Each structure stands twice: as structure tokens, then as C-alpha cells.
Amino acid sequence: MIGQILYALPFLWHGFLITLAVSGLVVVISLVVGVALGVGLVYGPLPLRLAVRIFSDTIRGIPILVLIFFVYYGLPAIGLQLDAFAAAVLALTLFKVAQVVEYVRGAIASIPAGQAEAAKAIGLTFAARLRYVIFPQATRRFLPPFVNGVTDAVKGSALVSLLGVTDLMHAINQVIGRTYDALPLYLLGAVIYFLVNYALSSLSRRLERRYAFIRE
Amino acid sequence: MNDVSKRREFLKFGAAGLATAGLAAAASTTSVRQAAAQASSDSLLRTVLDRGSILVGTGSTNAPWHFENEAGELVGMDITMGRILAKALFDDESKVEFVLQDPAQRIPNVTTGKVDVSIQFMTMSSQRAQLINFSRPYYVEGVALLSRPDAEVKTFDQMKAKGAEARISILQNVDAENSVHAVLPEAQVMQIDTQANVLQALESQRVDAAAVDLSTVRWLVARNPDRYFDAGKQWNTMLYGAALRQGDLDWLSFVNTAFTVGMFGHETALYDKAFKDFFGLEAPARVPGFPTI
Helix, strand or coil: CHHHHHHHHHHHHHHHHHHHHHHHHHHHHHHHHHHHHHHHHHHCCHHHHHHHHHHHHHHHHCCHHHHHHHHHHHHHHHCCCCCHHHHHHHHHHHHHHHHHHHHHHHHHHCCCHHHHHHHHHCCCCHHHHHHHHHHHHHHHHHHHHHHHHHHHHHHHHHHHHHHCCCCHHHHHHHHHHHHCCHHHHHHHHHHHHHHHHHHHHHHHHHHHHHCCCCCC | CCHHHHHHHHHHHHHHHHHHHHHHHHHHHHHHHHHHHHHHHHCHHHHHHHHCCEEEEECCEECCCEEECCCCCEECHHHHHHHHHHHHHHCCCCCEEEEECCHHHHHHHHHCCCCCEECCCCECCHHHHCCCEECCCCEEEEEEEEECCCCCCCCHHHHHHHHHHCEEEEECCCCHHHHHHCCCCCCEEEEECCHHHHHHHHHCCCCCEEEEEHHHHHHHHHHCCCCCEEEEEEEEEEEECCEECCCCHHHHHHHHHHHHHHHHCCCCHHHHHHHHHHHCCCCCCCCCCCCCC
């Protein structure tokens, strides 16, 4: 079994890089867009709140598999031609944005109203209230579900192989397709995904400590 | 009405008739011209020739049809058929770009123009032919049962005796269920996503046998007799064809011609070598005279 694993390793490098690229892009873009939309959902004017709410509910209600095929085959109909990699990243990002929006909403909503009122009372502007009072507290509520979402994104990135993108999982399947010896390769896949996600979880614990300055 | 006015009426009628005929003729000339122009510029054949390479949708995870060899190169019978097309188009078998796709994408990628042709061990069926055009078949596959040499139930007759208790894994496909039930009417059918997992189901004893391509059974049993056993039943013939978009007869006709020449004509070297490499068989000799193609 070790022999088969060692044999397979060199064939997986490129796929591993694709998995990292897909996960990285999805996480970074969805963090930026999701936080912006999430703040919009909490503090924005009614039309924006409605739009974000409809977006989030719709996307979260669609199976991610359907979303991937919809982006790849549906968008060309309105003139947006994306290659398989871009389409897969866009679909996974849309899905993740909808989740991040909810994390942000939950994190902000969990900060007692008194905090914002007290900030108002000492004359802070809206931007200053968010920056100095709400966000520092909301961040530590936001981090644990978000890191959970990041590890989900790494694992979910395997779905890109449905569009023929050779990520880690697809590279593993290519070796299996040649050797017809699946179990050692699946084991290897599990170990690699675990290592990546374990590294992320450790990183997140350090981040959480960094934001754990408030004692309740 | 006097004679003069009659004559005028008659002339008017004639003039109107001439005018109509002229218009109709003009219109028909235009449409014929348009049609000719469309046939040449709208056909994928022109697009592919202008592009300088052909986009072939295929997979990379199923030996001996399409898989990566030890050097990481994409090879297999399907890949060879793509190269035969490239050779026919550009006289250069390397002018082909293989677009990796999931089996579920074989039809959508053709209909939405992501690839020029799908060549991915695709069974020709009338349902599929309503969505895409099939090329002429390039291989006749059969189904066979693969079991474990150490299992209690390993021959076809033992499986048949097991009735509804028998479990068979098969690659998910339109006719997968019917295909198994044709020989084991009561057996439970497990449809699985990749050929490797169909075999994995057998190895992890989830099923009594894996229903796989006859060529795969032969290949695996010959390579690993201690792990695989030919249960001794083969049935069905399935035609494998390439999938092309509908409404483009120039392209369909070209692909058919290229395949026919590559399999029966004066350029069979690529096909013969693949047949030998991937199925271990010599392609039958082509006999001059009556065309048996």
C-alpha cells in the first residue's frame, strides 16, 4: 500500500496546487464580498437589505452541484463565457459569499444593542462606531464559523472536477483510472486534505487567541 | 369594357405577374446564396480549420479508453480517435486539444459549443441521438461480469441462483439498470460514478460482481488473476460513437469520413496500433473488393 501511495504522489502535485488555488480564491473573494454584503444586510437601506436577503436565501437554497452547472452552462446564454476553472471558482464563491453574509449578520447581531448605543452617546460617527466598537467584538464571533467554512471550502473544492478541472481529487481519480486500485489512493487523499485543514484549524486557533482580548 | 381597356387590364395583369415572378426569383437567388454562405461559415468544420486545432471533450480516469500513462500523457482508444480527427483535419495528429470533462458533460459540452466533439466511451442510444448527432461507431463493446476469485459466489450461474440477493455494481448510465436485469432479472443494481469505484465496490465486497466493459474484464483478469475472476457471462453489444452538435451535416459528414478512412481506408495505422495497445488484439485485415464497412 505504501508503494502505491509513493507511486501516486508525483502525479498529484499539479492537482494539489489547483486545489489550493481554488480554495484560496474562493475564501479571499467570498470574505471581501461577503463582509461587505453582510454589513449591507445589517445596516443598509431597505432595497439593499432586500436584495442581499434574496441573494443569500436563493443561493443557500440551491444545491452547490446545480449552481456549478448553472454557472458553467447557463451564463453563456447571457453572453458571459467562462472557462471551466473560472466558472467553478465563481460558483463556489457565490455559495460561500451567501454563507459569509450570514456569519457576518450573526456576529454583528450578537453584539448587544447597548454597545452601539453607548458608542452613539459618546459621539462616535457611524464608521467609527463600526471600526472601534462593533467590529472588534464581532470579529471574534465571526472567526470560528468562518474557519469552519474555510475548511469546508477546501473540501468542497473537489467539486470542480465535475467541470473537468484537474484538482487534487481528480488527479487521484486519474491515477486510480490507470491502476484500478482505489483504496490506497483515497487514503492518501484523506491524509492530504486532513493536513491542509488541520493547518488551517491551527492557524485559526491562533487567530482566535489574538482576538480573545475581551473577557465576558 | 371596350377592347382597349381589356387590353390594358390584360397588360397590367401580365406586368404584375412578371413583377411577382421577378421578385420571387430574386428572393430565391438571395436565399440560395445565403444558404451557401451559411453552410461554409457556420459549420464547425470551418471554425476548426480556422482555429488550427480541434477541441475534443474526453475524460482521463478510465483505462483503456482515456487515461494518463506513467509519463502523465493522456492516452487510450478515445484519445486515438481524437488524434485520427486531427490527422484528417491538419495532417498532424498533435493538433488536438483534449478538454477534460465529466461523463455527465459529454452532451452539454457539445450542445453549448464548449467542445467540437465528445469522444468518451459513449454508448450510442436513441434517446441520446435526440439531443446530439452520433458519428459512425468506432468500437463494439460488450458487458461482462467481473467477480472475486476467493468469493463464494463467483460464477454467473451462482449469481443467477442467488436471485434478488445478488448485487451488481455498474457505471451509471442510461441503460445501466436494464442492462444488468437483462441477464440477472432480480439482482440489485448499484450505479456508481467511476469505473474504478465500480471495481472498488467489488473489492470491498459490497457487490458480488461488477458489470463492466468486456474489454476491461479481459484486461484486468489478465493482469491480476489473483484479484479478479471472469464470471463467464458476456452479453449486449453497445456501439461507441463520438457526439457532435445537431444541425451541422458538414461537420458530421467530415468526422464520419475521417473515422471510416482511419478504420477501413488507407490510413489505419493509428487505429490499428491503439487496438493492439489497448485491447491486445490485432485489427481484422481489410479485404479489397466489396465494402464491408
